[in-house]
Amino acid sequence: MLTLWGNLESGNVYKVRLLWGWLGLPHRRIDVDQTRGEPATPAFRAVNPIGKVPAxxxxxxxxxxxxxxxxxFFANGTPYWPADPWEQxxxxxxxxxxxxxxxxxxxVNRYLRRFVAERSAFDEERLRHNHxxxxxxxxxMEARLAGHDWLVGEGPTIADIALYAYTRVADEGGFDLAPRPGIGRWLARMEALPGYFPMRQETAVEVLEFPS
Ligand SMILES: N[C@@H](CCC(=O)N[C@@H](CS)C(=O)NCC(=O)O)C(=O)O
Known part of the structure; x- marks a missing residue:
């Protein structure tokens, strides 16, 4: 079975989970949590040298x-990775x-606002800079999605998954999607696809503690 290192609050991890959901691929998950600093540990860097989830x-x-x-890698040969080189x-x-x-x-702004309890002056400056x-x-994104159903071509691809993950929770980073109706319709379209589940829903058949 496939193994995934990551946690349910990570949009980058969610991208992989969502594609596997669409493809019907079961996995076990090893819970590596960035709020506990686990991706940066030597034990995890032995798995993924960049020290970040997902792996x-x-x-x-x-x-x-x-x-x-x-x-x-997983979309190759499926409709979510188009065959046409231009669309690729x-x-x-x-x-x-x-x-x-x-x-x-x-x-990053979502992380700082949601998970950093005591933000430094540097964190506050990053929030202002990033906004x-x-x-x-x-x-x-709105410029594209105001007039198109999907980011590329006529159906969902891994581009939509890649951008869905953090756009869906952009409000947690202080971003307002209400004035962007094209993005709103696209989010609803993604959520109507078979196999969709929200980010914090567990989809692993087994969850293991890290390290394991
Ligand atoms: N470019 C990487 C980014 C991964 C990433 O930033 N992961 C975060 C969690 S969402 C992480 O592991 N952060 C831990 C750290 O930076 O120490 C990807 O797309 O997989």
Missing amino acids: VRLEDGRVLGESGAILQ AEVLRWMFFEQYSHEPAIA PRGERALDV
Whole structure:
């Protein structure tokens, strides 16, 4: 069976869980929690040297980190990774946008607001710095989704999964989606797909303590 290292509050981990849900792939989960600093420990770096979740272990023992790489690996050969090279490039364009222009602002502000009880002056400065960047990223998405059902092509792809995870909880980072109706309709479309489940819903057949 597939093994996933990660926790239920991580959008990056949720991306992998959601794709596996769509594909009907069962997994066991080893609970690695960033609020307890576990991804940075030597025990976890032995699994994934970058010290971040998610990481997954295939049935043959190979281990892969980075949510985008994991999404691409499992979507290959399915409708969620298009066959057309131009559409593949478009999927990657949105996924790189997510990692450089969206997640570092929206996910980081969510983390600081939701999980850091006593924020330092540096944290407060990061919140201020990130806010307009996150707003711009959401505007870029809205410009596409105001007139299209999906980020690429005519159906859902891993670009939609990659951007859904933290857009869905952007309000927890202080971002208001109400003025962006295209994003609102797209979120509802994602949530109507078979196999959908919300981020904090457990989907593993077994959950193990870390380290295990
Ligand atoms: N680029 C990575 C980012 C992963 C990431 O930032 N994971 C966070 C949890 S959402 C983490 O493990 N943080 C722990 C840390 O930075 O110490 C991916 O997409 O997988």
